[in-house]
Amino acid sequence: MSSEIIVNAGREETRVALLENGLVTEIFIDRKKDRGIAGNVYKARVMKVLPGMQAAFVDIGLEKSAFLYVGDVFDSTSEYTPLMEDEGLELEVEPKRKRSHANQIEDLLQEGQEILVQVSKEPISTKGARVTTYISIPGRYLVMMPGVHHIGVSRRIENGEERKRLREIVGRLRRPNTGYIIRTASQGRSEEEFTADIEFLARLWETIQKKRERTSAPALLHNELDLVFRVIRDTFTRDVDRMVIDSDEEYQRVKDFIEASVPGLGRRVKPYDGDEPIFEHYGVEIEISRALGRKVWLKSGGYIIIDQTEALTTIDVNTGRYVGKRSLEDTILKTNLEALREIAYQLRLRNIGGIIILDFIDMEREDNRRRVYSALQEALSSDKAKTTISHISPIGLIEMTRKRIRESLGRTLCESCPYCDGRGHIKSARTICYEVFRAIRRAFSESEEKKALVTVNSVVADMMYDEERQGVEELEREFQKKIVIKADPNLHQEQYEVVMV
16 A cells, blocks of 8 residues: 655645545644644643542643543553554553552642643643643654553554564663553664664653753643654654655755654655645645535445534435435445445544444345444544444444544634534524514514614515515504614624614
8 A cells, every 4th residue: 555645834834644545544734823732741730629520620831721530640551541542552561450449539639739741632622631640752663651661562563573572672671660662663673773762762751850840830841743743753654655745944854854763764755846736736635625524425426414513423324316226225235335435534534533423324134234334344444543333223323432632624624603603504584584573563562662773684684675575564554653674784694673763
């Protein structure tokens, strides 16, 4: 499978696209005025301890307090579960005492206490960042975990002999009171390369500790790498055919970094010299536009509808223009199978996380439902984000979850419509007309004045002058009073004012 990384480095923002076999699979965006904080390490102050939620709010210097759950305070292998899930890791560890469930958040933290935390989840929507007190610092081949004694190995390293070799090397080199996760990129690496990575991570941790001693909370102690270098560290392996960059300055910066750290990959970094913008040349802009749409068409003529809410995402499958060739059940099965591949792709492209409800078209045969379920599992297997899916119900519903660490693409690039206030719809002009009639009736009944000045949006005014003119005249005859309609194009369609004059 061919793999490419496309970098569009601008003054205001940097965008990175991952292409697999020419298809855009992931998009990352880093804006200088809105840079992410996941991975940052802070000296924080405990602001409020909440025994009823077994959590605490801590001040890390941002507008919203960060959330620290009791499970992220214990010294336990499970503290690193989110990181291991991202990397596809399983821990092979020494025996260690189990976590004590007797510990309560009020026994572990006190208000005003200063603690060291790392952001594990970006602030999302109205929620502040989620943090943990156990720090993990990623390197090129290893992730360092200060304060623990475990060595983890990526599940994606399948060769048993290689897993054993890597574990032995890291076991010999590891620093006291420090654990490590062996990343997928470490396959085939030499002991010298691991030594360099461990020394780099140790120096970085020492710098963090020194900053901690001389600063008071809240304070930023360690800033995660910028987007391009994160992609290089986490994604740019020997499986990637090339990285193409459209900025001469960024190209030179990346080239120097890679040649110094991973010399063998330097020749795969290429400058882009095309005439059209790089994202247009590689078809990324079109995919971004598709990823912001609610409806996604399938090649057969069917389509899926994607709706995101605060709590969950729903995806509905429809046959659309596809009528099939044999039977209705066959048509439904083919549409569902095509849709699930597009769903898996869109989840990854849009970075949709949390609870997801998939509404497939009802299938009568149990073996067809099993076939769709198995195909969905296979389609999701290449997704680096952890997913869990329930069995398909008799009416075609599948409940699933996908790990969410950062905002989805839609929420990164878009904001709620100020006109409809995020509802996706507004009251029709006719509905507003009838509301105005009721308001006029109330005003006429309560006032001795002989005239009502009605100010409405231009669209509503046109309807009151035309299609609903009879209703206006009937009100005037009933109450023997005059109605004056004033059109104001600056008014929201749902706004109006009735004043007796």
